[in-house]
Every structure is written in structure tokens, then in C-alpha cells.
Amino acid sequence: MSLLIYGLINSVILALYTVGFSLTYGISGIANFAHGALYILSGFAAWTFMNAAGLPFWLSGILAVLISAIIGFVFYWVLLLRLRGIPLAELIVTFAAGVAILELLTWKGFYGIRYSLPVLVRGGVEIFGVGIDYQRFIVLACGVFLVVGLWLFVHHTRIGLAFRAMAQNERTALSIGIESDWIGSLSLAFGAALAAVAAMVVLPLGVMESTIGYEVLIYALAVAIVGGLESTLGMIAGSFLIGYGQIAAARYIGAKWMIIVPLAAIVFVLAVRPSGLFGKFKELEERV
Amino acid sequence: MAERDFRKKRLDRGIKARSDTIFAVASTKEILYLLAPRFVPVAILLLLPLFLESYWNKVLVYACIYGLLALSWDFLASCGLFSLGQSLFFGLGAYIAGALNYYFHLPTVVTIPVATLAGGVLCAALLSPVMRLRGVYFAMVTLMLPLLLMKVVETTGVFGGTHGLSSLAGFPHEMLAIYLAIIGFLVCLFLFRRIMNADYGLILRAIRDDDRSVMSGGINIYWRKSQALFIAGAAGSFAGALMTHHYQFVGMSTFALDYSILPVAAVALGGPGTFAGAALGSMILVPLSEALRALGGLRIAIYCGILIVSIILLPEGFFHYLARKYHQFERIEKIK
Numbered sequence: 001m002s003l004l005i006y007g008l009i010n011s012v013i014l015a016l017y018t019v020g021f022s023l024t025y026g027i028s029g030i031a032n033f034a035h036g037a038l039y040i041l042s043g044f045a046a047w048t049f050m051n052a053a054g055l056p057f058w059l060s061g062i063l064a065v066l067i068s069a070i071i072g073f074v075f076y077w078v079l080l081l082r083l084r085g086i087p088l089a090e091l092i093v094t095f096a097a098g099v100a101i102l103e104l105l106t107w108k109g110f111y112g113i114r115y116s117l118p119v120l121v122r123g124g125v126e127i128f129g130v131g132i133d134y135q136r137f138i139v140l141a142c143g144v145f146l147v148v149g150l151w152l153f154v155h156h157t158r159i160g161l162a163f164r165a166m167a168q169n170e171r172t173a174l175s176i177g178i179e180s181d182w183i184g185s186l187s188l189a190f191g192a193a194l195a196a197v198a199a200m201v202v203l204p205l206g207v208m209e210s211t212i213g214y215e216v217l218i219y220a221l222a223v224a225i226v227g228g229l230e231s232t233l234g235m236i237a238g239s240f241l242i243g244y245g246q247i248a249a250a251r252y253i254g255a256k257w258m259i260i261v262p263l264a265a266i267v268f269v270l271a272v273r274p275s276g277l278f279g280k281f282k283e284l285e286e287r288v
Numbered sequence: 289m290a291e292r293d294f295r296k297k298r299l300d301r302g303i304k305a306r307s308d309t310i311f312a313v314a315s316t317k318e319i320l321y322l323l324a325p326r327f328v329p330v331a332i333l334l335l336l337p338l339f340l341e342s343y344w345n346k347v348l349v350y351a352c353i354y355g356l357l358a359l360s361w362d363f364l365a366s367c368g369l370f371s372l373g374q375s376l377f378f379g380l381g382a383y384i385a386g387a388l389n390y391y392f393h394l395p396t397v398v399t400i401p402v403a404t405l406a407g408g409v410l411c412a413a414l415l416s417p418v419m420r421l422r423g424v425y426f427a428m429v430t431l432m433l434p435l436l437l438m439k440v441v442e443t444t445g446v447f448g449g450t451h452g453l454s455s456l457a458g459f460p461h462e463m464l465a466i467y468l469a470i471i472g473f474l475v476c477l478f479l480f481r482r483i484m485n486a487d488y489g490l491i492l493r494a495i496r497d498d499d500r501s502v503m504s505g506g507i508n509i510y511w512r513k514s515q516a517l518f519i520a521g522a523a524g525s526f527a528g529a530l531m532t533h534h535y536q537f538v539g540m541s542t543f544a545l546d547y548s549i550l551p552v553a554a555v556a557l558g559g560p561g562t563f564a565g566a567a568l569g570s571m572i573l574v575p576l577s578e579a580l581r582a583l584g585g586l587r588i589a590i591y592c593g594i595l596i597v598s599i600i601l602l603p604e605g606f607f608h609y610l611a612r613k614y615h616q617f618e619r620i621e622k623i624k
Contacts, residue, residue: 031424079596079600082600082603083599083600083603086603087370087424088365088370088556088560089556089599089603091424091427092552092553092556092595092599093596093599093600095549096553096592096593096595096596096599097592097596099588099589099592100588100589100592100593100596103586103588103589103592104586104589107586107589218432218435221428221431221432222432225425225428225429254443256442256443257443259439260436260439260440260443263432263433263435263436263439264436266428266429266432267417267418267429267432267433267436270417270418270421270425270429
């Protein structure tokens, strides 16, 4: 039973890691390799607001999300504008920016036990003989809320529909008056904001370290590849596959093997089904 | 506005006849003009170890090793395979050479060639399942594979586990290692350029540009891609084997991200597609990163900053920029 519950929570955490990355890539085709860095950066931003400025957690959380979104937005106009359409250059620039952020954080001394965000609600509850604290429930709720909310957003709002238009065909979208640079930068801002939201709910479960940034990036990549880079359903399926796989591996083989699960899943899935589990459109032209 | 009235006009030098590779040579000066950019860097590279201190000689070896990895990256990129995992090639070569020497006490004369060939074969075999992938997808898998192998070594403890294999056979003289690295690097550079300009390379480049049409021409592109993987893998493995014997040690760090990212950065800085760009990029980046070592933790951040700026301002790469300046006149002309 604990396997089921912890697997579920782990899967939702992975989905939270991935949702921003997958959104950005799905819309503008930019693989934002600074995703993990933005995740941990917003965590430290929230911490700074709380401890240096004395703001309450909810306010500093909102501020951190905003800051992350602005950074994503600026990234587009400063770094990526001149490089659109050269995937390799986009990838290297975002990766380099991410590594630069992480190294700067390490250099400023942002690691250690004193850096942690508070949980929203203390305490826990026992379900079917498995103890779970309330924060993990919040993670669950937040994950469900984000995925459903995002689906509604891209299907029923003007910006969301513009996002989808851009994802399907950039030139046609341009010809009916959707400005691709504007939407591209918004997609990056949204992805970064989602990374920050994930950080606000997941980080209170543990200690903050800048190296978490790399881990988040690797998990986000793994889930996105296994699920298919542009499909929401695939992302959910991918995170559940890897999430449960990890918990099962930790239980039956040993905790050391947890990290191998996503890597093995990628190699296996790509060898069998190169478009990922649910990669729908673009699959033939782009991947194979 | 003064800027509006004038424009920059670029003219090819008269020596160039109709294409980029055919020249009309009429005098010794023109022969020199063509040969100098090829021979001067080679001569400098060959003479350099005689004048450097031993610390900077080590840096030179590093530069050549990263240069080999960058060349092998560029070779793969020339047939449409963007890899983010050169450390896979590097690590495989390093571990094969290290294991042969450690367990069977074979001399370096045997281990380095064996590691080069076996590493190439292993790379092609390991990557064969994902050869059908393209672009970012291939890149992501190659990014993961060395990390996976690193974890396998760590958890199973095979080949010395986290401690690695130490006290391996070294080179009898340091100069031998240095010149082996330099000559391997140069041979690789000119060999790859030769291959890419031959008919064989034409097919590889065609696979990059439009693999469907190559397939419809009756050529098995997966067989060609695996050959390209073998060639690139062999170059990377040679670098790994060389490094193993130079430091007389092989460990998990050979699969580290550095060996994947730095070659890509070097190519991005130097300019892809010509191999000379990759070579130039690694010759700039590696000494630069050594010079920044004094800054400690900030080093990587600054290094990333330089990389970002150079990519944004010169997306074509350093080498293409220099080549253009070398081959063309520029003058400011009044707009009529």
C-alpha cells in the first residue's frame, strides 16, 4: 500500500518538474535546459524574501513565481531572439545560462541545512496504515490542479489558443496575426513560472541545494522523452511510469538504483517506440 | 544619416575561381596565401611543446584531447547526429585501455590501438538502437547514456567502482605523450576533412540534409550512420585511452558531463561543419578555462557567460568569421 501511495506522490512530483519544460517545448520548440536552474533559483528567491525582507511565505512564493516568469521572458528577448531556428544554439545557450545560474548560486554559498522553505500545513495523517504529511497532499492537489488548469487554459483562452496555433504551425499562426516572438517569449515565461510553482510546493519537503537543479532537469527530460515531448497525456503517463518504477526499484532492489530507472526507461522506450509513449503529431518528421 | 549613405561591400579575392574549393594560382605569393593558413598552425602546434613549461604542456595535451572529442562531435554532426554525450566515447576508450592494462598487463603499444578500435565498435553498437532518432531526441539519449554507465560502474563496483583503476602503465617520456596527442589530433583533423570532401562524406552530408532522398537513392542510411558512429567513436576512444595512460588512472569521472559539454561548446565557439572550427574552438576554450581556474567557483559561471556571448554575437562561429575576413576584401562604398 505504501508503495502505491508513495509512487503516486513521486509521480506527481515528476509531473510537476516536467510540466513547464514540456509546455515551453510544445509551443515554441525551445528545449529550455535552464529549467532546473530556474526551479532552484525561485526556491532561493522565496527564501531570501522570507528571511531578508521578512515577508510571509505565500507572498514571497508569489513574488518568486513572478520573478521566475520575468527571467524566462527576458531570456527569450536577450538570449534566444537571435538564435531562433538553430536548435543546437538554443540548446547550448539555455544550458549554459542554467549552469551559470547554478554555479553562481553555489558560489554565493546557497547550500546547507538552513536553506529550506516552510511547509504550508504542519502535521500528517495516516491512511491505510501509511503516514503521510499534509504537504504531500498539497503537492498532489497542486499537481492535479496545474495539469487540469493548464488543459483548460490552452483550450479555452485567447493566449492558450494562440499557444496551440503556434505549436501547430508557426507560419500560419503568423499570417493570422499571432506574433510568434511575443508568444514564444510568453511560453518561456509560462514554463519558468510553472517551474517556480513546482519549486514552491515540492521544495518544502526537503533541503534546498543548487545541485537539485541538475536533477530536476534530468528528470524533466526523462519524463518528457518517455512520454513524448509535446503531449500532456504522454507527460502524465511518463511521470507515472518513472515515478512508480523508481519507488519499486528503491523497494525491491535498493535505493541506489533509483536513478537508473529513468535512464533505463528512456533507452528502452526510445528503442521500442521512438516517438515516445504518446508522441502524436510531428513524430515522423522530427524524430525518425 | 551618415550610415545610410554608405554600405560595406564585400568582394572575393581574385584567386578564387567560381567555387570555394577551386583556385586559380598564378604566383608563389598566391600559393603562400593558400598554404599559410594550413601550415602555420600545424607548425606552431608541433613546435609549441618545446617552449612551454610542463604545466602548460599538460594544458596542451588537454586541449588536444578535447579537440579530438570536438572533432568527433563535428563528424557526427556532419551526418545529422547531434550528440551531447562525447563522454560516452571518451569513457569507453579510457576504461577499455585501463582494464586491458590493469587486468592483463598489456603494454600501451597494444592497449591504445585496441581501445581505439574496440571503443569505436562498442560506441556504434551501444548507439545503434537510437540511430533512427534525429536532432534533439538523439541529443537527449546521448546525454543520458554516459550518466547511466557512470551509475552502473558506481553501483556494481565493476572496474574498481568509485575508486577506479590506478597505477596503470604510463608513457616512458612526457614528450611522447604530448606528441602522441598532438599528432593524433592533427591526423584526425586532416583525415576528417579529407573524408568529408570525398564521395563518402558527400553521402554522409546528404544524410544530414535530406535522409529520405538518400534512402530513395538505394543507400542504406543506417549502415552509413553506424560507420560514422564507429569513426567518431574511435576518435573519442583514442582520446580516452591516451588520457588514461597519461594520468595512469581511469575512473568514473571519464563519463562526467565535462567531456560532453566542453567539446560542444568548442564547436559552437569555433563554428561547426569544417573541423577547423572545432579545432580552433578547443584551442581557445581549454587554455581559457585553465586561466580562469584561479577564480575558483566562479570559473564555470564566467565560462558559460563567455560561451553565451560568443554564440549570440557570432552564431556562425569564430572560424567562419576569420575565413570570411581572410578570403574577402571589404570596403565602404557610397550608395548612389
